Amino acid sequence: MSVWKSTLGKLLTSILNAPARDKHFGNKLTTIDSMFRIIQIFLALITTFYALSADADVYNANNQAKSWGWSKQGVSIELTPLSPSQSMAFFIGRGFPLEQVSIIGLVCVFQGAIKNKSDSLVDYDLDQWQVSFQNHQVSILDREYWGAVWEKVGISKAVKVAFHWSLLPTKQYYAQGDYNWGMFIVGLKPGDVFDLNLTINRDQTPVNGEIQSMECGS
Amino acid sequence: MRLLILFILTQMLSTALFAESREYQLTRVEGGMAPDFRLMDINENLYVLSDYQGNPVIVNFWATWCPPCRAEMPAMQRAWEQLEKEGVLMLAINVGEDEDAIFPFTAEYPVEFPLLMDLDSTVIQQWGVRGLPTTFIVDPDGMIVYRAVGGREWDHPKILEVILSLRQK
Numbered sequence: 428m429s430v431w432k433s434t435l436g437k438l439l440t441s442i443l444n445a446p447a448r449d450k451h452f453g454n455k456l457t458t459i460d461s462m463f464r465i466i467q468i469f470l471a472l473i474t475t476f477y478a479l480s481a482d483a484d485v486y487n488a489n490n491q492a493k494s495w496g497w498s499k500q501g502v503s504i505e506l507t508p509l510s511p512s513q514s515m516a517f518f519i520g521r522g523f524p525l526e527q528v529s530i531i532g533l534v535c536v537f538q539g540a541i542k543n544k545s546d547s548l549v550d551y552d553l554d555q556w557q558v559s560f561q562n563h564q565v566s567i568l569d570r571e572y573w574g575a576v577w578e579k580v581g582i583s584k585a586v587k588v589a590f591h592w593s594l595l596p597t598k599q600y601y602a603q604g605d606y607n608w609g610m611f612i613v614g615l616k617p618g619d620v621f622d623l624n625l626t627i628n629r630d631q632t633p634v635n636g637e638i639q640s641m642e643c644g645s
Numbered sequence: 646m647r648l649l650i651l652f653i654l655t656q657m658l659s660t661a662l663f664a665e666s667r668e669y670q671l672t673r674v675e676g677g678m679a680p681d682f683r684l685m686d687i688n689e690n691l692y693v694l695s696d697y698q699g700n701p702v703i704v705n706f707w708a709t710w711c712p713p714c715r716a717e718m719p720a721m722q723r724a725w726e727q728l729e730k731e732g733v734l735m736l737a738i739n740v741g742e743d744e745d746a747i748f749p750f751t752a753e754y755p756v757e758f759p760l761l762m763d764l765d766s767t768v769i770q771q772w773g774v775r776g777l778p779t780t781f782i783v784d785p786d787g788m789i790v791y792r793a794v795g796g797r798e799w800d801h802p803k804i805l806e807v808i809l810s811l812r813q814k
Contacts, residue, residue: 588741606795
């Protein structure tokens with residue numbers, strides 16, 4: 428990315444510093460020259476924006492909503508924290524009993540989206556991802572974890588089904604153009620800050636990434 | 646400088662076209678025989694997949710609370726308006742919700758293709774689905790031949806062409 432920045436910086440500088448000459452009209456800056464230079468600057472700015480966004484490995488997708496994202500080689504992951512009231516409201520809407528939905532309000536919930544815009548077959552396994560919180564490894568609470576919890580609590584099958592399909596798949600594979608949405612839940616409290624180390628496999632070759640200082644919704 | 650600008654424009658254009666192309670991309674799969682199912686729709690009509698052998702069938706798994714599922718419904722309806730008369734069936738299987746949940750949805754998203762109910766998620770598990778929405782294209786022999794995870798522009802000419810090409814001659 429720094430190479431891009433440097434190259435585009437030089438490009439922009441060369442456009443701005445180019446002598447305002449026309450080979451037929453001497454030093455007179457013609458209207459065509461002016462327009463051409465404006466187009467050059469416009470294209471350079473667009474290209475800069477395009478390059479910075481396309482090559483970003485880790486980014487804060489939306490400062491106001493505190494979303495976090497990771498993007499590499501055509502694969503992108505975006506995680507937006509949900510507050511306890513947001514996540515509980517979602518599951519109440521899915522038929523969760525009030526006494527059980529409070530469990531969800533105690534943990535760290537993100538709305539996630541994973542997209543494959545690459546030419547490769549992409550897969551991931553949440554068991555390979557690591558959450559670090561104050562120098563400790565913390566569990567990702569996946570579909571299997573919650574399945575066992577709801578089995579103990581004894582809620583209805585319909586509610587369990589809704590919960591299961593609301594979460595990001597524990598393992599998934601994506602062909603070109605495929606994507607998923609789903610909740611991503613970590614065994615931390617609302618407001619906790621953690622680092623996420625993730626791995627996706629691109630044509631069976633691991634690609635690793637890290638998103639630092641992700642904050643659980645509160 | 647002009648060559649450089651031309652190069653940049655070409656790159657931007659090709660990337661834009663590349664990104665857009667994913668909206669109508671179906672993945673060719675050798676998914677084997679489509680698992681048969683017997684499911685009721687929200688109007689209490691019974692649908693049995695094997696009854697439709699001889700015709701291409703689009704099987705979509707969805708839920709009302711799933712944003713990309715909702716987003717692709719209008720495109721599915723537009724596709725249905727073109728495919729129904731060509732002998733293609735479209736079945737949208739809702740996962741885990743009953744008529745009371747689905748009916749209000751149809752007021753917001755008026756669709757005319759059958760909305761089936763997989764209340765206990767037995768069928769979706771038989772089909773090996775991991776996330777919503779996931780859509781399969783079943784050929785007239787009952788074989789799964791295409792798959793799409795996530796929403797698509799189902800009425801895009803390229804998708805329609807792929808589906809219509811499956812019809813038996």
